[in-house]
Amino acid sequence: MLREAFEYLTTPCPPLARRFGYLSEMVALGARYRRQSRAWAPHVAACHRFVDQAMQRTDPGGRALVAGSGLLIEIPLDALAARFDEVVLVDILHSRAVRRRAASLANVRLVETDVSGALAPLAVALDRGAPLPTGFEPPTPQDGPFRFAVSCNLLSQLPLLPLEAVERHAPGIGETERLAFALRMVHGHLRWLAAVAERAALFTDIDASWLHGGSVTEVEDSTWGLALPAPDMSWLWDIAPAPEQDRRQDLRHSVGGWFDVRTVTSVLPSC
Structure with a gap:
């Protein structure tokens, strides 16, 4: 607990990230990984294999761009830095450990931004008691397209903390409006990813299963109802x-990876 408290108090954090709980989530995720590193090891190895094969x-x-770089648990950063002239790690905040790791590699750069473009307009809407925003767009890279990009376990997670904020501050907003907001975030992310690089890949959790005694008791969809094509890799x-x-009960996620995000965007409905 002392380590988590220290990380929370000393990690540089943009106001929007703190407001929507991303700092708390990052600290909690790091603590869970330390507790469950053995259980996570096959997943981490699969993520590294996927990114290596994709690049x-x-x-x-x-x-190269890494969207949702997080704590770098799932990212083979040394391999990326060896293959590309520059690697840009993009997330809403970066821990001190990630900052130190990036500083040790001359061609790695950190960018802190909200890749969905939704948080600032959502904050305004919640402050004003207005409907959920519909006109937001992901940010445009300033230096032009990348040769390679990968979205790292981000797609299913994008709407979670924003929707938790909606539940806390605007519980009267209906399920239909909330789902439309979530789908705009995930659709926007997929289209942004396809446009931001010559070749882009992604991996994401697809569903969550609860198991008791090795038997599945419940399965929850993690992709907001998207009809995704069969992944190139799964684990x-x-x-x-x-x-x-x-x-x-044990919680287990199914994860899918696509080497070319255009195979996913090609089945998205127009909006």
Whole structure:
């Protein structure tokens, strides 16, 4: 607990990230990984294999972007830095450990931004008691397109903390409006990812299963109802074995990875 408290108090954090709970989430995720590193090891290895295979499908050199770089648990940063001239790690905030790791590699740069573009207009809407925003767009990279990009377990997570804020501050907003807001975030992310690089890949959790005694008791969709095509790679992530999140049940995620995000955007409905 002392380590988590120190990290919370000393991590540089933009106001929007603190307001919507991203700092607390990052600290909690790091603590969970330290507790469950053995259970997570196959997932982490699969993520590294996926990113390695995805980046091998494009020419070396040029610039690479990692969206949702997080704590770098799932990112083979050394391999990316060796293959590309510059690697840009994008997330809403970066821990001190990530800052130190990036500083040790001359061609790695950190960017703090909200990749959805939704948080600032959502904050205004919640402050004013207005409807959820519909006109937001992901930010445009300032230095032009990248040669390679990868979205790292971000797609399913994008709406979670914003919707928790909606539940706290505007509980009267209906489920239909909330789902439309969530879908705009995930659709926007997929289209942004496809446009931001010559070749872009992503991996994301697809569903969450609760298990008791090895038998599945409940399965929850994690992709907001998107009809995704079959992934190029898939694996299981034992994210919270009992009693991490539930005293008696294990939580397991199914994860899918796509080497070319255009195979996903091609099946999105027009909006």
